[in-house]
Amino acid sequence: MSTISRFSREKLRRARLSAGLSQRQLAYCLDVSSSSVLRWEQGTCSPIADRLPQIAEILGIEIKDLFEEASDEVQD
Incomplete structure (x- = not known):
């Protein structure tokens, strides 16, 4: 099983x-x-990766807090 992280618009909001x-x-x-x-929070697009540290710092959180993990089972 692998884990895929994706940007969470709701966590940002x-x-x-x-x-x-x-x-x-x-x-x-x-x-x-x-x-x-607005588009980030609507899920239309996500911020560029270079901007994530700045977003986290401004919001007083860690970068990982902007993501949700979804399990993706890989079958052979």
């Missing part, structure tokens, strides 16, 4: 709200458009 930031405020801190943050 919860962490942003927990940090007391609006989408616009998070976007400003990241120097991206507020529509980018």
